[in-house]
Amino acid sequence: MRAFVVTGPGVAGVSEVPEPVAAPGEVVVDVERAGVCGTDVEFFTGEMQYLAEGHARYPMRLGHEWCGTVSAAGAGVDRAWLGRRVTGDTMLGCGRCRSCLGGHQHVCAQRQEVGIRGGRHGALAEQLAVPVTSVHELPAGLDPALGALVEPGGNAFRAARAAAGERVLVLGPGTIGLLTALFLRAAGSEVxxxxxxxxxxxxxxxxxxxxxxxxxxxxxxxxxxxTGDPASPAHAVELVQPAGRVVYIGLAGEPSPVDTRNLVLKDITAVGILSASPGLRATIDAYAAGEVDPRPLVAATVGLADVAAVLAGQRPPGATAGPKIHVDPRT
Structure with missing residues (x-):
């Protein structure tokens, strides 16, 4: 099959690779749509911290925002999954540690991350294999653009839920910031x-x-x-009202100092959001009900051969003003 492979910083392209085989407990998904994320850009440039920490290494197959149709099932998987349209969790815990057993597999120290960490291949390919326990069925007829926006939407849903208030400020109107704003508005906040x-x-x-x-x-x-601005976390504390909440979902490339005296003296609650995992089902339901429609964020849909240019910062011809680029691996 065809897959987009990054072999080193700035070196990537479409390659012919073996088709995935569903191991016990896994399904193979024919990818219908995948999103390009800022994390993918960091792997393409070589700046992603996981590379320095040894959690990831080249060559890599990126892509963790996706939807598609189950085409094969491994041993122990209910055959009823075949033919279902699904999306999936990025975070795959070990299933044995305290975090996993407590329902927090997304912070498992031994986790794999689809297209990111631990050698788990991603969705910028015609097919991918994932544990059946990580997939979520999509409602019939759901737009593939929405299916591929479930994973970033799950992160934003959690951020919006943590920040819920009468009036909320979102710093950084990129994909995650805008998705968070959409969920906040749907919940009745002035954004x-x-x-x-x-x-x-x-x-x-x-x-x-x-x-x-x-x-x-x-x-x-x-x-x-x-945002990815290292000064922004401290600025957020300055901007919020006493007894308010600050929610951190952006990550800077260097440490972000925050004076905890300001947190204490203003009685501020600070929340960090790492993963979409606990918010995936709620996001699917919100999209299916029409409560949140993030499709205007998708500026263009390209083929695998165009991914390298997108990761290098080029806007596809005819792209609209939205911040998100999608990929149809079938083209």
């Missing part, structure tokens, strides 16, 4: 966004949000940091 680039602010405004290049002088019950 404001602040970004550093005029085009991202303009796009947020096109979705009906109040947005600008600087936060408005308003009291905020919660602030969500969805």
């Amino acid at each position: 404001h966004l602040a970004g550093t680039t005029p085009w991202s602010v303009e796009f947020a405004c096109s979705l009906g949000f109040a947005a600008g290049t600087a936060p408005p002088p308003l009291p905020f019950d919660a602030v969500v940091d969805a």
Whole structure:
């Protein structure tokens, strides 16, 4: 089959690789749509910390935001899964440790991450194999763009739930920030966004949000940091009202100092969001019910041969203003 393979920093392309075989407890999925994420960009450039820590190494097959149809099932898997359209969890715990047994496999120290960590191949390919315990069935007829937005949406759903308040500020109107804003608005919050680039602010405004290049002088019950700016976490604490909440879902490439005296003296609750895992089912339900529709975020859908250019920062011809690029591996 065809797969997008990164062999080193800035070196990648489409290769012919063996088709996956479903091991016991696994299914093979024919990939219908996959998303390109900032994490994929960091692996392409060689900046991803997992490479330095030994959790990942080249060659790599990226892609952890996906949907598709189950085409094969390994031993011990109910054959009823065959033909079902599914999406899947990125985080695959060991199943034996305290975290996994407590229902928190997404923070298992020995976890694999699809297309990211532990050698588990990703979805920028015609097929991928995943544990059946990690897949979630999609409702019939759900747009494949929505199916491939479930994983980032699950992260955003958790951030929105943690930040729920009457008035919320989201720092960073990228994919995750905008998804978080959509979930917050669906829950009834007054949402404001602040970004550093005029085009991202303009796009947020096109979705009906109040947005600008600087936060408005308003009291905020919660602030969500969805940026990669190392100064932003401390700024979020400054912006939130006393007794409010700050939610951290963005990650900087260097340490982000926060003065804990400000947390204590303002009685602030700080929450970190790592994974979509606990929010996947709720996200699917919200998309299926039409409560949240993030499809305008998808600027273009390209083929596998175009992925390297996208990871290098090129916008596909005809792309709209949205921040997300999708891939149809069949083309």
